[in-house]
Amino acid sequence: MNSRLSKSIFLTLMFEILVVSASMVFATESSCLLKIVATNDLARTGNVFVDGKLQGKLELGELVIFDLDIGAHKITVDGKLIEKQELNVAFENAYESKQIDVQAIPGRRAVRIISEPSNALIRVNEDWIGQETPWQIVLQVGKSYEIELLKDNHGSTVETLEISEKGEVILLDIVIPEAEPPNEPKLIYPSNGATDLILGEVILKWESTDSASEFEVEFNEEVIRTHDLSLPVQLNEKGREYKWRVTAISEFEKRSISEEFSFTTISNVPPNKPQNLFPENGTDNYPDALILQWQCEDPDGDRLRYDVFLGTGDDLALEQAEILSSKLLISELEPGAQYFWKVIARDAFGGVAEGPLWAFSTSNSTLTEDSAVSSLSEVENTVDDSTKIDELKDEVVSLEWAIEEVKTLIRENTSLIANKVDRVDAGDTIDYTAQIEGLRGKVVNLEWQIEELQRLVESSVADLRKIVLSINETLNSGKETYVEEVGKGLRIRIESGFKGDSVLHDSDILFILNELYAMRAIHISLNGKRVTPYTYVRCVGATIIINDEPTQISPIVIEVLGDYDYLVSGLGLLKEFFKGRDIEMTFLPLEFITIPASSE
Numbered sequence: 001m002n003s004r005l006s007k008s009i010f011l012t013l014m015f016e017i018l019v020v021s022a023s024m025v026f027a028t029e030s031s032c033l034l035k036i037v038a039t040n041d042l043a044r045t046g047n048v049f050v051d052g053k054l055q056g057k058l059e060l061g062e063l064v065i066f067d068l069d070i071g072a073h074k075i076t077v078d079g080k081l082i083e084k085q086e087l088n089v090a091f092e093n094a095y096e097s098k099q100i101d102v103q104a105i106p107g108r109r110a111v112r113i114i115s116e117p118s119n120a121l122i123r124v125n126e127d128w129i130g131q132e133t134p135w136q137i138v139l140q141v142g143k144s145y146e147i148e149l150l151k152d153n154h155g156s157t158v159e160t161l162e163i164s165e166k167g168e169v170i171l172l173d174i175v176i177p178e179a180e181p182p183n184e185p186k187l188i189y190p191s192n193g194a195t196d197l198i199l200g201e202v203i204l205k206w207e208s209t210d211s212a213s214e215f216e217v218e219f220n221e222e223v224i225r226t227h228d229l230s231l232p233v234q235l236n237e238k239g240r241e242y243k244w245r246v247t248a249i250s251e252f253e254k255r256s257i258s259e260e261f262s263f264t265t266i267s268n269v270p271p272n273k274p275q276n277l278f279p280e281n282g283t284d285n286y287p288d289a290l291i292l293q294w295q296c297e298d299p300d301g302d303r304l305r306y307d308v309f310l311g312t313g314d315d316l317a318l319e320q321a322e323i324l325s326s327k328l329l330i331s332e333l334e335p336g337a338q339y340f341w342k343v344i345a346r347d348a349f350g351g352v353a354e355g356p357l358w359a360f361s362t363s364n365s366t367l368t369e370d371s372a373v374s375s376l377s378e379v380e381n382t383v384d385d386s387t388k389i390d391e392l393k394d395e396v397v398s399l400e401w402a403i404e405e406v407k408t409l410i411r412e413n414t415s416l417i418a419n420k421v422d423r424v425d426a427g428d429t430i431d432y433t434a435q436i437e438g439l440r441g442k443v444v445n446l447e448w449q450i451e452e453l454q455r456l457v458e459s460s461v462a463d464l465r466k467i468v469l470s471i472n473e474t475l476n477s478g479k480e481t482y483v484e485e486v487g488k489g490l491r492i493r494i495e496s497g498f499k500g501d502s503v504l505h506d507s508d509i510l511f512i513l514n515e516l517y518a519m520r521a522i523h524i525s526l527n528g529k530r531v532t533p534y535t536y537v538r539c540v541g542a543t544i545i546i547n548d549e550p551t552q553i554s555p556i557v558i559e560v561l562g563d564y565d566y567l568v569s570g571l572g573l574l575k576e577f578f579k580g581r582d583i584e585m586t587f588l589p590l591e592f593i594t595i596p597a598s599s600e
Contacts, residue, residue, distance in 0.1 A: 032068040032091040035099040036075070037061065042082055043104035049076040058102065070094060080165035081142050082107050107141040110169040111161065115149050115176055123148040141166055147174075153253045155179035181254040183209045185246040187261045194263035197235060201419065205230045206246050206258065216247040216255075238268035238300075238349045269299040270351030274306070274343040276358050277573050278511065283518060284338075284361035289331035290514050291507055294343050294355065295577070296326060302347040303408065310341045324405055329507065336364040395460045403453045410446045413439045482530055485523045485595040489561040490568065491588040494578070496554050502582040504553060506538050512574065513537075516560055519570045523561040523595045527551040530598035564589040 038044045038058040048055045048063050051073055056063045070091045078084040082104040089098055113122060115133040122129050125146055129137065139145060141163045150156040157176050189205040190197060204217065206229055217224045217231050220242060224231060235242065245260040274296040279286055298304055306323040309316035310330065320328055333339065343355040417439045420432040496504035513531065516524055524531040529546045538545045544553050560567065568587050575585045
């Protein structure tokens with residue numbers, strides 16, 4: 001080998017060795033260290049890149065990277081389950097060390113949802129997102145999702161979606177099958193063809209074997225919607241056939257109709273014929289004003305109204321129609337005349353019963369001591385005063401009838417409340433709270449109406465009393481003086497309550513006095529006061545006003561001279577009448593009764 005060539009090769013190799021050695025010395029002097037720490041478990045799934053070159057994983061919780069040059073470096077942490085993070089780090093001096101903490105966040109992936117039919121509502125897990133298909137949503141990876149699509153009036157479907165890692169957009173193409181209609185409801189009660197159902201409330205009941213969300217009940221030409229398997233309805237007509245059926249409605253408005261059932265309410269039985277209590281048929285010597293009284297019962301217990309006809313000949317005229325009470329005040333009767341009267345009873349369902357023709361006669365005079373009754377219209381007065389008296393009497397009677405009607409409504413509403421409470425106590429699951437509170441409100445309102453009507457009655461009676469007292473003052477000179485009378489006779493004691501029918505009215509007291517006058521009794525006292533044809537009697541609250549003097553209303557004590565057995569026999573029917581109203585009437589024979597004197 002040429003020595004010159006050999007020397008050249010040797011020199012070249014030595015140069016290269018020197019260059020490599022210098023390079024190694026330089027790198028060692030500028031070597032830097034970077035420590036990357038995972039601060040949550042999710043970060044342990046990430047890969048670490050430095051300046052785009054993979055350096056390792058954070059699965060052990062940290063990663064140390066050596067030999068980084070002085071200067072800036074881009075650190076990237078990425079993985080299938082986490083969002084990509086890019087961080088910048090810079091070294092200024094050789095052998096410098098730094099640490100980076102990595103808090104990884106879950107990765108996300110887009111999901112595009114389309115459906116057939118379109119415009120379906122979307123539920124992701126528990127939340128309806130408020131959007132319709134087609135729609136794209138970004139979801140977290142590493143989780144399982146329940147996706148429901150709901151199409152109104154069509155149907156719904158549910159699918160499960162697993163998102164295991166990041167990637168391209170996931171396409172969900174879902175077909176929503178059309179929902180099936182619900183099963184046909186099965187009607188239970190009343191059974192088909194049932195008869196003799198009692199009026200009032202009846203509860204329609206049915207069964208449904210699937211999850212119908214709502215029911216539509218067709219009954220009595222009405223359509224009612226409910227979520228329950230029962231429906232309370234009212235039966236108001238006797239002898240009527242009612243038809244009903246139920247339609248089950250699903251959440252997708254799919255319908256299924258039951259068969260149609262029918263049932264019939266109990267037939268109506270007309271009222272019994274009215275029977276008279278006062279005055280007795282064929283009796284006479286009555287004053288020009290009295291209270292007609294009769295009895296009538298309805299086999300079904302229906303509420304009755306009465307038409308009263310009155311006349312002096314064959315042609316009877318309608319005196320009063322649609323009376324709720326079984327009594328009627330009549331006045332301005334002609335003296336010495338024979339009157340005929342009858343009563344026609346009607347129930348609310350077309351039942352009619354006509355009573356027999358009864359007769360009574362008035363006395364020839366109405367201003368003697370043996371008059372049949374103390375009556376306002378007996379006194380001769382001016383035309384103006386008579387007109388005012390008649391108007392006030394009519395107004396009082398009208399108001400008392402109105403009070404009776406309101407009392408009946410209170411009883412009916414109270415009965416409905418009790419019926420619904422009994423149903424709840426028996427285990428009925430229907431919530432009657434709102435209905436019960438509504439009925440209670442009606443009862444309170446009706447009670448206020450009664451108070452107002454009673455105030456009007458008291459006002460009218462006060463006006464009436466003023467007119468009568470004025471008339472009496474002008475007639476005092478023509479009145480007789482009634483001396484004290486002593487003898488044997490009858491003491492009548494009447495005890496009443498202060499609620500409902502047990503309340504004793506002044507018309508009841510007049511009724512008793514009418515009956516005594518009809519039996520020719522002329523020596524009578526009321527709560528120790530002498531009763532004459534001019535005596536004014538009126539109930540005000542818990543007192544009785546006899547002329548201008550108040551006395552108690554319970555008990556009422558009436559004493560009358562006469563034959564005990566005769567008087568008791570004549571008052572027997574009257575006692576039974578009051579017994580039906582929870583008013584107690586007792587009789588006591590006395591050998592010595594003192595009827596006080598009076599000058600009127």
